[in-house]
Amino acid sequence: MAANLHVHIQGQGFPILGLHGHPGSGQSLSVFTNHLSKRYKTIAPDLRGYGKSRFHGNFTMQAHLTDLEALLDRLQIEKCLVLGWSLGGILAMELALRLPQRITGLILVATAARPRGNHPPITWQDNFYTGVAGLVNCIRPSWRWNIETFGKRSLFRYLIQQHTPTAYKYIATAAVPAYLQTSAAATRALYTALRLGYNRLSDLEQIDCPSLVLAGAQDRHITSESSLETAQHLQNSQWQCYPNTAHLFPWEIPQQVLSDIDCWLAKHPQVISSQ
Incomplete structure (x- = not known):
């Protein structure tokens, strides 16, 4: 049905x-x-x-x-x-x-x-940095400090190669909400x-x-x-x-x-x- x-x-x-x-x-x-x-x-x-x-x-x-x-x-x-x-x-x-x-x-x-x-295999550090990067990015999308400190160490590095403000804006507005609703x-x-x-x-x-x-x-x-x-x-x-x-x-x-x-x-x- x-x-x-x-x-x-x-x-x-x-x-x-x-x-x-x-x-x-x-x-x-x-x-x-x-x-x-x-x-x-x-x-x-x-x-x-x-x-x-x-x-x-x-x-x-x-x-x-x-x-x-x-x-x-x-x-x-x-x-x-x-x-x-x-x-x-x-x-x-x-x-x-x-x-x-x-x-x-x-x-x-x-x-x-x-x-x-x-x-590559996913480590606990990958998951930790991804969680922090995603949360901070939702609160303050495209914040360069967050991108450099957590984003580039997170699993985002396998999803994007260009860590631009535009890419992180979409991650905040579309990717994270979709992930939570799947x-x-x-x-x-x-x-x-x-x-x-x-x-x-x-x-x-x-x-x-x-x-x-x-x-x-x-x-x-x-x-x-x-x-x-x-x-x-x-x-x-x-x-x-x-x-x-x-x-x-x-x-x-x-x-x-x-x-x-x-x-x-x-x-x-x-x-x-x-x-």
Whole structure:
């Protein structure tokens, strides 16, 4: 049975469905939706067990697809472009496989059909510095002293490479609230799928809509190599890798990323057309 997802809707025009990562929420995609909603209708749901889409009990990753198909039906969206970040990118590809006639194109951010990471072991010091850095950053976002003293020693150093005020602003306003609202059931669903060895590479040839695949060169959570592998298996894809960035690269270099998305959309007008 589908869950009734909480959804953030902005703008008018051709619909773009935005899918967040783990942990995350629809608000985590504001870096994209605030820009794209000036020309399109952006729809950014909180996935089941995330944000304000509360759900009691366990579920599998397939439940997210059931929820998203029901959401498109509820909003009477026949066709849409899908932008997915991390876990959201995996769900975007799954939707394109499940609903090929409804998905006009894919923007895949820091994601892969066979996700692989190279994250170092996490120590208690990592967790301590991350907790302090996150708390102080929520109270005083982008405070340089906190960034230099705690931020660069915390797990943030594996999520971003450029410790800029802009990146820390997004961490304070989007990442920390999303982390606190992510349910244990959502975490279990994701890690169960990963332990089973999630791999959809061989099925990507079935996706023929245009795809833009974006990666951070120093991504430790989903490596740029695995993103490139995904792009190479998609029939109609463009791949771009940003140097000196990591998993949260849209928060590190937002203007560059948005500019590249705009250029790709201009080159592929069919992905924002209902015809």
